[in-house]
Amino acid sequence: MTTSEWGNQLYFGDNLPILRERIADESVDLIYLDPPFNSNADYNILFRETGGQQSAAQITAFEDTWHWDVGSELAYRDVVSNAPGKLPELLQAMRSFLGQNDMMAYLTMMSQRIVELYRVLKNTGSIYLHCDPTASHYLKLLMDSVFGAASFRTEIIWQRSLGFKRKSAKKFPQKNDIILFYAKSLDNLVFKTQYRPHKPEYIKRFKKDSDGRLYRDDVNPTGGGRRVIYLDETEGEIIDSLWTDIPPLNPVARERLGYPTQKPEALLDRIINVSSNEGDVVLDPFCGCGTSIVAAERLNRRWIGIDITHLAVTLMRHRLQDAFKGELKPYAVIGQPQDLESARALALESEHDGRYQFEWWALGLVDARPAQERKKGADSGVDGYINFFDDNSGKAKRVVAQVKSGRVNRGQIATLRGDMERERAEIGLFITLNPPTGPMESEAAAAGFYTPEHYPDSGYPRVQILTIEELLNGKRAEYPRLAPEATFRQAPRRRRAAGAQSRFA
């Protein structure tokens, strides 16, 4: 595919089939992956509350706990039977060492994906695997077996925590993540050394000459003897494997969107600047709230992002829009239902796995955010919210939304009206896969209209029934859109890099 035919791609779904079916051999220049880790933690996501503060309400975005199950056994057999090179032997050895535990399940799932990532990477390309010391030693072996030990370039230590650490149980407090950097081959590898400004201690070692230039006498490392170095002729301090100069996102950082594993854009800027050129293709198969794709877009790279939750895909769409506004290059969202049939399939799938994918996706169609933490099977009424402003009080007003994928009846509209009252919402949306009945429409009409105080000539139906089919055909929820969207935390506006790259990463 030529550069002019290319469109950036945001995929919803499991990255394994997407890599296998949609991404061509040797088509990617740089891969960054930050897979969910085996930490036995659920990743919760925070949203902005009506007044703009962070909500205490959390929702489980995905669970990163791996368990050895039938799926792991099948994945294991797949790798042992089909993976190239030494990986089958390595995985068998790991299984005899680890047994059938959660770590083994995680490593098996990673093995399948590393094989595909190797296949899609160009010969000049690089891959950065972000992990932590709990599994980095095992992952390095997997990477060695697929990419070859000679292709290992650097173990980058990223200091991800700046603060004071509490005493932890008989071990040193963990302050860093590990990023394993591998090349596919060393021939024509893209690697552009980056620099940071010199430290004051280094600059202090220079003296002023008669013209006021800073210089120092130094031993010539190549030919013996001495040489003179002028400070203004040095490029800065070379970035080495210890990255202590990229702070983590603090809880109030403007960049922070509330996605718990969100990485700082500066980290991705560095990786992209070192290991790719403008126009290159950057792939992030576990892209979360899209840090790598925002950095790639800003640095004029092409990109492919993949994530398995509709929530992440919705967040990324908002982030890209907020960050680049009209300058955003067109991109395709692939894998989300585009028609009624695939919406039904997603609803059925969600019913079986007890997760909220259908609900998240349907809420995404009206740009609503999901409501608070949900327990499996519990029907807490309101599924999502939209905040809007229609006056200067600084206080957001609220739309509440319910999503239904099953049979619907008039009583549910009455319940929605009750929920609206309880939540002090101006407008209620009833989003349904199946068409509403006549009595439902009458019940909705009986709720009347919402008229903002300052816009007495406008009116918005208080209860709106929206079918998935109508939403797929472009229908929108009606509520005052007079001020910037207030529902999602807004990503700060980003300026696209103007051609040449900065020397400083």
Ligand SMILES: C[S@@+](CC[C@H](N)C(=O)[O-])C[C@H]1O[C@@H](n2cnc3c(N)ncnc32)[C@H](O)[C@@H]1O
């Ligand atoms: C650690 S987070 C990535 C965070 C990201 N680097 C950022 O800055 O936002 C891992 C992501 O992988 C996604 N994920 C987990 N399993 C996946 C799979 N099989 N395919 C695609 N995405 C997956 C999760 O939904 C989650 O968003």
